[in-house]
Amino acid sequence: MNFLGCDGTWTLGAAGDIGCAGELRSFTVEELKSEVSPASLTIEDADDLLMLTLPVFVAVFTVLVIKKVL
Incomplete structure (x- = not known):
């Protein structure tokens, strides 16, 4: 499973569309685990x-x- 991340801020348009004010990045589950909790x-x-x-x-x-x- 992959997750989307944004290195900027998330934006919400008037029509309800979601955008990223930076660069989008795809994370795998393992990468997300290491980002959220680097050490147990x-x-x-x-x-x-x-x-x-x-x-x-x-x-x-x-x-x-x-x-x-x-």
């Missing part, structure tokens, strides 16, 4: 992300419970 998360990165987001969820849950009680 390591186990250490996933652990760090979990340790950073867990307190946020706990804080939001606590605020919602306190709000419901009051």
Whole structure:
């Protein structure tokens, strides 16, 4: 499967036609994967992300419970 990309900005005409103000480029699935996520998360990165987001969820849950009680 191929995808179209534009190195400029996408434009929309009055008749609803879509254009590219730069150069169109075709991407394969593999190229798109490398453009979007050049490196995957390591186990250490996933652990760090979990340790950073867990307190946020706990804080939001606590605020919602306190709000419901009051």
